[in-house]
Amino acid sequence: MTAGVDVAAHYASGSLLDAIRQGLDRAGTDIEDATIDHLAPVDEFHIGGRQATQHLCEQLDLDRDDHVLDVGCGIGGTARFLASEYECAVTGIDLTPEYVEVARALSQWTGLADRTDFVLGSALDTGVAAATFDRAVQVHVGMNIPDKRSLFAEVHRVLRPGGELAVYDIMQTSPAEPAFPVPWASDVTMSHVESLDVYRAALVDAGFDIVVECDRSDFAREFFAEMRQRSTGGPPPIGLHLIMGADAPIKIGNMVAGVSAGSLAPTEIIARKPS
Numbered sequence: 001m002t003a004g005v006d007v008a009a010h011y012a013s014g015s016l017l018d019a020i021r022q023g024l025d026r027a028g029t030d031i032e033d034a035t036i037d038h039l040a041p042v043d044e045f046h047i048g049g050r051q052a053t054q055h056l057c058e059q060l061d062l063d064r065d066d067h068v069l070d071v072g073c074g075i076g077g078t079a080r081f082l083a084s085e086y087e088c089a090v091t092g093i094d095l096t097p098e099y100v101e102v103a104r105a106l107s108q109w110t111g112l113a114d115r116t117d118f119v120l121g122s123a124l125d126t127g128v129a130a131a132t133f134d135r136a137v138q139v140h141v142g143m144n145i146p147d148k149r150s151l152f153a154e155v156h157r158v159l160r161p162g163g164e165l166a167v168y169d170i171m172q173t174s175p176a177e178p179a180f181p182v183p184w185a186s187d188v189t190m191s192h193v194e195s196l197d198v199y200r201a202a203l204v205d206a207g208f209d210i211v212v213e214c215d216r217s218d219f220a221r222e223f224f225a226e227m228r229q230r231s232t233g234g235p236p237p238i239g240l241h242l243i244m245g246a247d248a249p250i251k252i253g254n255m256v257a258g259v260s261a262g263s264l265a266p267t268e269i270i271a272r273k274p275s
Contacts, residue, residue, distance in 0.1 A: 006189070007190050008095045011243075013243070013245060014098065016102050017101070020042060020102070024038065024238065026237035027237040034109045036080045036081055036084050036110055036112075039077065039080075041236065041239045041240070042075075042077075042238050042239060042242050042243060044077045044078070045240060047220045047259070048216070048220060050081070052223075053077070055219075056268055057085070057137065059270050060164055060270070061164070062088055064086065064087035064088055065088070066088040066134040067090075067133050067134050068134065069090075069133040069135070069136040069158060069159075070082070070091065070093070070137050072093070072094055072140075072141030073094045073103060074094060074099050074103070075099050075102045076107060076116060078092075078137055079092040079103070079107075079118070082137070083112045083115035084112060087115070088115070091116075091128075091133070093120075093121045100120045103118040123141065123145065124145070124147065124150050131157075131161070132160070133159050135159075136155050136164070136165045136166070137167075137168075138167045138169070139169075140168065140169060140183075141169065142169040142199070143170055143184045143191060143192060144192060145192055148194060148198060148202035149206060152165070153207075156206045156208060156273055162273065162275040163272070164211070164272045165208065166270055167268065167269040167271070168216075168268050169266070169267060170193060170255075171196050172194055172195050172264065172265075173262060173265045174262070176258075176263045178191070178255065178257070178264060179258075181251045181254065182251050182255045183255055196265075199267075200269075203269065203271045207273065207274070208271035209272045209274060210269065210271055211272050213267070214268040217259060217262070220259050220266045224260070240252070
């Protein structure tokens with residue numbers, strides 16, 4: 001398989017929408033009443049969940065007239081948060097066909113289909129006209145993309161002058177590879193975790209100015225501790241196990257071990273395209 005197809009296969013389950021529908025039913029929530037808060041435990045697929053999304057997005061100067069690109073949008077949690085919280089239009093792009101289909105359905109369920117659009121495609125070649133978007137977000141995406149320079153060059157191309165990119169990725173702080181599987185990779189061949197230095201250089205080479213850099217490791221460790229306290233009694237009706245499958249505890253455990261050991265660091269970067 002090509003790298004892109006391999007990554008898409010890693011994330012696809014084939015029955016995710018039905019699993020989410022059944023989870024909502026078990027939680028006592030009708031689809032017609034579903035909100036982004038009901039879905040947050042499953043569609044905020046990154047360290048820190050909704051808290052992390054809020055912290056990242058509040059650093060962007062967003063308003064309802066903005067058009068935001070969600071790079072590697074997954075099933076659309078970040079896009080729906082942006083559309084709901086800031087009333088802006090959001091276009092999400094993702095390589096996994098099932099994720100795009102589920103994202104569209106969940107936006108219908110939550111009444112946000114008029115402000116969100118999800119398309120199947122590559123973050124390296126979006127097919128979008130230059131200078132289309134006011135802002136862009138990239139949440140736990142870069143770990144699957146080896147060519148960070150091309151990734152950021154494409155985002156730079158589709159941003160309008162003065163536009164900002166908010167990145168929240170897991171970055172490498174030591175040469176040690178994590179144990180596999182992890183949430184973003186079944187094995188080392190599809191894991192492309194890099195250091196902050198690599199990200200910084202790729203962003204600058206692509207034409208961005210770095211505005212903010214923030215290591216969120218302390219926040220992540222606190223989040224993991226809270227997660228352990230809530231884990232008694234089996235998985236909840238709605239949660240990331242619906243996406244990650246039966247080996248979710250192993251994937252999460254390996255990721256937690258890497259962050260706890262200090263070899264992996266969830267990190268934010270805010271970068272701006274010069275006016």
